[in-house]
Amino acid sequence: MVDKHFYDAKENVTLAQTAEVTSAVLTDASQGNTTIAGIATMSSAGAEDICFFYDRKNKEKAMQMQAKACVTTEELKQFVPANVIVLISENPKLAFIKLNEFMYAERKPAAGVAASAKIAASARIGKNCFVGENVVIGENVEVGDNCVIEANTVIAQGCKIGNNCRIGNNASIAYSFIGNNCYIYTGARIGQDGFGFQLIGGQHHRIPQLGRVIVGNDVEIGANTCIDRGALDDTVIGDGTRIDNLVQIAHNDKLGRGCVIVSQVGIAGSCTLGDYVVLGGQVGLADHLNIGSGAQVAAQSGAMRDIDAGAVVMGSPCVPFKDYMRQVSFLQKNSKK
């Protein structure tokens, strides 16, 4: 199903290769030289494709698959039609990732700096980087090795970008230090002034915003997401944190490691999130909150108070998940009387 118009695909991949790449066991060893044409979902896989089955909920789809081969678990293989060649994996989802990475590749631009890019004389660009058309890089910027900076993106004075980073087109970065292996998507805005002012004599007087944005390693920042720089302290995004599209992160927020921030979340200023915090889509956090490590906040919830580590909460204002379900149930029953 992957469109070779967009992606480069390996041809003639055999099931023996598949087994090796995915650490799976080919149940019928005689099929080692059989080739697969592509990876597809169970529903769309054709007679030359391989698919992956790892969730018992989808057993109906499994039973109807038309694929040539299927990677699944020992436990689930019973649902795969007899004419499909089975590969057994302890973790078919990981196998899926591995085979995708093996078979398909996004086309990366060749290293080089477009003639139309405007790079300040004092900026330093590392080895093996691609800098696209009309990119603007300010004074004293430092970009590491093997980075891709796509067209029309602006990196303002003084920023540092680590190695192996990818920055999508039309993005804006200012007052920021970005770690290694980060992926910043198209249209992301990082490092603009926070929303701070003081009402004096009927006028909103701007509070100077003099901090930075410090982004760790292995971070993703989604399309059109905004991360304001700190007011006096810094805004900090921890290693391995993933931020989806259209998220707002305000000044002085500190996000820990491995957090997952789903689309359209809004985090008001000076919040602290521990590690592996999960915020569902459209969640809102009031300012100055502490959210403990491992806490999970369900989509559309709103928090006005701190949340304990490991808590699972829901609602606006959010409460423990069970309490929320009880509230919903109470309201539905009693309002019908």
Next chain:
Amino acid sequence: MVDKHFYDAKENVTLAQTAEVTSAVLTDASQGNTTIAGIATMSSAGAEDICFFYDRKNKEKAMQMQAKACVTTEELKQFVPANVIVLISENPKLAFIKLNEFMYAERKPAAGVAASAKIAASARIGKNCFVGENVVIGENVEVGDNCVIEANTVIAQGCKIGNNCRIGNNASIAYSFIGNNCYIYTGARIGQDGFGFQLIGGQHHRIPQLGRVIVGNDVEIGANTCIDRGALDDTVIGDGTRIDNLVQIAHNDKLGRGCVIVSQVGIAGSCTLGDYVVLGGQVGLADHLNIGSGAQVAAQSGAMRDIDAGAVVMGSPCVPFKDYMRQVSFLQKNSKK
């Protein structure tokens, strides 16, 4: 009221022309040569303007209008002051659209490709297109006829754009096929990777995102809206669907025909919407939901379950509209005791 500084306006439009263009009947035939200066709202129309009256709720405004002429219905004309010339229409709202289109025109740029545009040698641009300053068009891109691609927009390798499309400035398109007559607004991000990863050994490991975005004909995609490409399948937007600003559409979503997606809606991954689904502003849908054709979800609602065709729902979690109103009423009454 329309500012000729921005729009080109026809001069000396007569009421006879107005009647013809709008399929309305001029009640006083002797006024056929009377001219109007412009179209305005009932409140702001001056003595040379024409206005439109089609909603009985606005009868107070109608009774106070200062306009020269008014297009309204047989039923509503009683509220129009006696000195205003009346034109009778079966559909004054449509008449309003028609007269606007007749009298005013947005200024379209003349066809041509800016010298600063960077178009890959393998890309093909159709006839009569405008390609603005600093536009970047990748390898093998195909653009149809009569398209306008505004400044600083980036269309990545392999994309296809149909005929008569308009793409606003500073937009990003990748891994996408766009139909005919589409209007993509400034800052829209189409085709970036979906938000997919697997936690392995404490690290979020990216799941390759290898699908596309397939946009039908006559689709509008609002400013700064984000549409992620599919993971393995495609993300699909059906013909005639209208998407407002700042909307998030995740990987593998399938939207039917004629849907209306109001600003700041967030649709999680792998949802399927039928035809003419309406999602009010800030609505959130959990992943893998089926929303039946004609369903309407009120603003700020959240859905965690499938929604039947034709259902009208509200709340978070959403319930049928009447139940929602009952819940609100129950809570307001009982909490005051």
Next chain:
Amino acid sequence: MVDKHFYDAKENVTLAQTAEVTSAVLTDASQGNTTIAGIATMSSAGAEDICFFYDRKNKEKAMQMQAKACVTTEELKQFVPANVIVLISENPKLAFIKLNEFMYAERKPAAGVAASAKIAASARIGKNCFVGENVVIGENVEVGDNCVIEANTVIAQGCKIGNNCRIGNNASIAYSFIGNNCYIYTGARIGQDGFGFQLIGGQHHRIPQLGRVIVGNDVEIGANTCIDRGALDDTVIGDGTRIDNLVQIAHNDKLGRGCVIVSQVGIAGSCTLGDYVVLGGQVGLADHLNIGSGAQVAAQSGAMRDIDAGAVVMGSPCVPFKDYMRQVSFLQKNSKK
């Protein structure tokens, strides 16, 4: 704590200067020649820094400060450790702003027009302006004096920008008149068509959008925020209003003076806001509402009806704050039975 890598900082600022700039009184006059290295928060201030203490809630932090000097009030100085030099101010928060403005400066680009900027022959750019790389300015645009227009921004035909404005990079402005002293952030989209159409024979037919966006003086418009132009009337933003990131303001909205619109708010079409209205983060307003001056709508609330001047409301649908708290409390108690 302010990073001189990004900001220019005055060296050797004395406490006498500090007192003068902030209108504070140095309690120990013998310390007038003592210098401070920088401004920091109470928690992070080192032995050479000055900090500000103005909220009794932070008295624990005050008692542990390591700073050289602290600006505070007569009432709060009791919590400052004895070895810290105290300056007394009637308004330490304002003093904080003043000293920041005195000590630190953002680096403004020197006036001049980049060679890569594309400025229409009929456009007029005022004195002492900076126009960045790849900026595109259309026919008949007028830009006042002392403006900064950052890279890759597009200002379409006919727009007027006042004096002393700053427009961030990658922004889009069309069909708009912008006042003086405005700050438009990166990626803001101002003046695109509103979301208006009429369903005719199963097709959404676009309603022409022929108004403008009129922005007053001293307005801020946040990153990736969208403001649609009016349909026939104008969309209006009053003097001194502050709009955060990722906000949606629809066609024909009229915002008064000094409003505060926090991130991710969505205002549907034809709403009227009085002066000094505050909308918390993620608030949604239905169309055609009147929100009285001084009204405050708490974060995540939704309004379907008009709101009185001075009202403080919360919830979706929003109710007076006390009623909302009663509802929350009622639900929490009764659902646990």
